[in-house]
Amino acid sequence: MVSANGLHAARARGRNTRQLVYELLRTRIVGLELRPGAALSENDLAAELGVSRTPVRESLILLGEEGLVDVYPQLGTFVSRIRPQAVVSAQFVREALELAALRDGVAQAGERDVLELRALLAGQAEADRRGDPETFFRLDEEFHARLMAVGGHGDAWSVVGHAKAHLDRARRLSLPLEDRIPLLVQQHTDVVDALERGDAGGAETALRGHLRQVFADVETIRDRHPELFGGDDTAPPRRQPRTKEHR
Amino acid sequence: MVSANGLHAARARGRNTRQLVYELLRTRIVGLELRPGAALSENDLAAELGVSRTPVRESLILLGEEGLVDVYPQLGTFVSRIRPQAVVSAQFVREALELAALRDGVAQAGERDVLELRALLAGQAEADRRGDPETFFRLDEEFHARLMAVGGHGDAWSVVGHAKAHLDRARRLSLPLEDRIPLLVQQHTDVVDALERGDAGGAETALRGHLRQVFADVETIRDRHPELFGGDDTAPPRRQPRTKEHR
DNA sequence: TCTGACGTACTTGTATGGTAGCCGACGAAC
DNA sequence: GTTCGTCGGCTACCATACAAGTACGTCAGA
Numbered sequence: 001m002v003s004a005n006g007l008h009a010a011r012a013r014g015r016n017t018r019q020l021v022y023e024l025l026r027t028r029i030v031g032l033e034l035r036p037g038a039a040l041s042e043n044d045l046a047a048e049l050g051v052s053r054t055p056v057r058e059s060l061i062l063l064g065e066e067g068l069v070d071v072y073p074q075l076g077t078f079v080s081r082i083r084p085q086a087v088v089s090a091q092f093v094r095e096a097l098e099l100a101a102l103r104d105g106v107a108q109a110g111e112r113d114v115l116e117l118r119a120l121l122a123g124q125a126e127a128d129r130r131g132d133p134e135t136f137f138r139l140d141e142e143f144h145a146r147l148m149a150v151g152g153h154g155d156a157w158s159v160v161g162h163a164k165a166h167l168d169r170a171r172r173l174s175l176p177l178e179d180r181i182p183l184l185v186q187q188h189t190d191v192v193d194a195l196e197r198g199d200a201g202g203a204e205t206a207l208r209g210h211l212r213q214v215f216a217d218v219e220t221i222r223d224r225h226p227e228l229f230g231g232d233d234t235a236p237p238r239r240q241p242r243t244k245e246h247r
Numbered sequence: 248m249v250s251a252n253g254l255h256a257a258r259a260r261g262r263n264t265r266q267l268v269y270e271l272l273r274t275r276i277v278g279l280e281l282r283p284g285a286a287l288s289e290n291d292l293a294a295e296l297g298v299s300r301t302p303v304r305e306s307l308i309l310l311g312e313e314g315l316v317d318v319y320p321q322l323g324t325f326v327s328r329i330r331p332q333a334v335v336s337a338q339f340v341r342e343a344l345e346l347a348a349l350r351d352g353v354a355q356a357g358e359r360d361v362l363e364l365r366a367l368l369a370g371q372a373e374a375d376r377r378g379d380p381e382t383f384f385r386l387d388e389e390f391h392a393r394l395m396a397v398g399g400h401g402d403a404w405s406v407v408g409h410a411k412a413h414l415d416r417a418r419r420l421s422l423p424l425e426d427r428i429p430l431l432v433q434q435h436t437d438v439v440d441a442l443e444r445g446d447a448g449g450a451e452t453a454l455r456g457h458l459r460q461v462f463a464d465v466e467t468i469r470d471r472h473p474e475l476f477g478g479d480d481t482a483p484p485r486r487q488p489r490t491k492e493h494r
Numbered sequence: 495t496c497t498g499a500c501g502t503a504c505t506t507g508t509a510t511g512g513t514a515g516c517c518g519a520c521g522a523a524c
Numbered sequence: 525g526t527t528c529g530t531c532g533g534c535t536a537c538c539a540t541a542c543a544a545g546t547a548c549g550t551c552a553g554a
Contacts, residue, residue: 016320016507018308042536052509057536061265061305062312073263074515074535089402093344096403100343155336156343159406238517263537289506299539304506321506321545497554505546516535524527 017051022059024049029068029079030168036081036228037237040069068165072236081230082169084222090163091215095208097160098148102191102207105151106200113150117192120146121185128181136181137172143188147207150195167218173225174217187213264298269306271296276315276326277415283328283475287316315412328477329416331469337410338462342455344407345395349438349454352398353447360397364439367393368432375428383428384419390435394454397442414465420472421464434460 025045028034040060046053060077063069067086071077105113120143127135145157175181187210194202222229272292275281287307293300307324310316314333318324352360367390374382392404421427434457441449469476 018507041534043534046509053536054508054510058305058308060536062308065309065312071536072516073537075517076535085402089400092347092400093403093406096343096347097340100339100347153336153339155332156340159340159410163406265537288504290504293539300506301538301540307506318506319546321504322547323505495554497552499550499552501548501550503546503548506544508543509541511538511540513538514536517533518531519533520529520531522527522529524525 016055018055018058021045021049021051021055022062025059025063026066026068026165029063030165030172032169032172032228034079036079036169036230038079039237040077040079042077066162066165070236075236078237082166082222082228083230086166087170087215087218090166091211093163094160094167095211097153097156098144098211099204099207101148101151101153101156102195102203103151103200104153105147106195106198106203108152109150109195109198113146114192114196117143117146117150117195121188121192124181124185124188128185133172133175133181136175140184140188147191167214170218170221170225170228171214173221173228174214177217177220180217183213184210263302265302265305268292268296268298268302269309272306272310273313273315273412276310277412277419279416279419279475281326283326283416283477285326287324287326289324313409313412329413329469329475330477333413334417334462334465337413338458340410341407341414342458344400344403345391345458346451346454348395348398348400348403349442349450350398350447351400352394353442353445353450355399356397356442356445360393361439361443364390364393364397364442368435368439371428371432371435375432380419380422380428383422384415387431387435394438414461417465417468417472417475418461420468420475421461424464424467427464430460431457 025034025040034040042053042057042060045056049056060069060071064071064077067083068080069077070080120139124136124139124143127133127139141161144160145154148154148157148160187206190206191203191210194200194206272281272287281287289300289304289307292303296303307316307318311318311324314330315327316324317327367386371383371386371390374380374386388408391407392401395401395404395407434453437453438450438457441447441453
């Protein structure tokens with residue numbers, strides 16, 4: 001993870017400031033370090049990160065396109081609340097693309113593909129034993145990405161990744177649920193088993209069940225953390241009155 | 248359509264300069280008014296549109312995210328050539344999403360939905376008779392968007408729209424093909440007919456055939472206009488030597 | 495004629511200044 | 525006590541200035 005202080009040091013390696021700021025903010029938002037509803041001032045962020053407003057502003061525009069922040073001109077920029085409708089839409093996109101890719105994947109999967117997927121499964125089980133949900137999260141991403149790549153549709157993963165952002169913010173909170181990770185690993189395993197057998201129907205059923213499980217978990221989180229979710233209206237949040245103690 | 252001169256006049260109605268510039272450039276790129284490979288200088292565009300570099304630059308960043316322009320730092324920004332791999336990927340995304348939405352649509356379609364779709368079909372036939380491919384293009388977009396909305400997945404249309412951009416640039420040139428539009432309208436009609444009958448399998452087959460037809464047309468265009476297409480390498484184009492006669 | 499160094503003109507990236515508009519608190523008028 | 529106008533402070537938006545880097549045309553030299 002790139003800290004705010006290490007931002008300039010990382011600049012040397014090819015990526016420009018905008019991309020670094022974008023990735024930093026996106027990580028913080030998806031990881032719920034920045035909670036839905038939080039205000040994101042261009043000025044404050046620029047000062048905090050030690051860069052000018054320009055790359056910060058450009059990053060916020062990109063995050064706005066993804067729906068991760070809401071920009072209200074002359075009012076402020078805020079981390080978006082999770083909109084139930086956006087979650088439903090994201091689930092549809094994800095399911096449609098991953099299942100379509102899997103159908104092609106079953107036909108094309110080779111021995112090497114199965115081995116790579118099983119290696120990821122082992123890593124996930126290991127992450128569970130260590131009680132390391134962050135690593136599980138990363139390997140989960142990689143698993144689903146590889147699964148699409150097997151069918152020759154690795155390029156389309158970025159589309160899923162975009163849609164998935166809205167799901168992921170809620171999912172983070174679902175992982176600590178009782179025995180959640182072992183269940184997810186088992187579901188992943190079922191998919192790979194069917195894939196190895198060349199069982200298209202079984203693979204599809206297993207993956208659909210898995211994705212719907214994830215979707216259901218989001219609903220559970222919605223009951224427990226309603227403050228992260230917003231209605232489907234577009235009412236701008238209230239600006240936080242500035243306390244005197246901060247600088 | 249917003250002309251360069253009318254840009255400031257339109258600013259009054261809610262949208263800011265960045266959005267106007269973005270829409271203008273996107274329209275010109277997808278409509279092939281700006282050809283693949285063309286250089287897009289931030290300075291030149293700003294001068295031409297009578298705005299500063301900032302909104303132009305921000306628009307180019309967004310277009311870069313969509314893959315419609317390639318930004319090479321300290322070198323230039325160019326309208327991207329149509330990458331065959333991107334077309335294949337876009338086709339996959341489109342097909343997966345539209346077909347999944349259609350499966351839900353057949354179950355939920357009401358009389359009103361069918362009437363609206365048929366109205367669009369009539370408009371498309373009319374546009375064909377008038378020899379007005381631009382109007383057909385617009386109504387084609389609307390048809391596919393409505394078709395997804397029938398299944399309750401109107402929100403996901405924007406994802407298709409993003410992916411479709413790469414297909415559309417080539418499609419523009421395919422419409423003048425002999426009797427192309429009547430064929431497309433017939434295929435649209437087949438889908439609606441099956442939808443009205445509640446024939447899920449028939450609707451899916453018809454829509455898949457239609458989308459593959461569009462995809463095949465792109466290949467035809469690729470043969471006739473290879474200059475619009477690029478390899479899958481990322482070699483930056485050459486900068487155009489500046490002639491003295493300009494300004 | 496060909497080759498290579500170099501200056502110049504262009505590019506995008508970043509920083510900073512100025513503007514219009516919105517919110518919320520405060521105070522006067524009723 | 526309630527309502528309305530005003531004012532201060534904040535916001536994002538746009539414009540502009542500066543910095544870093546690339547490519548191409550020119551010209552000297554072999």
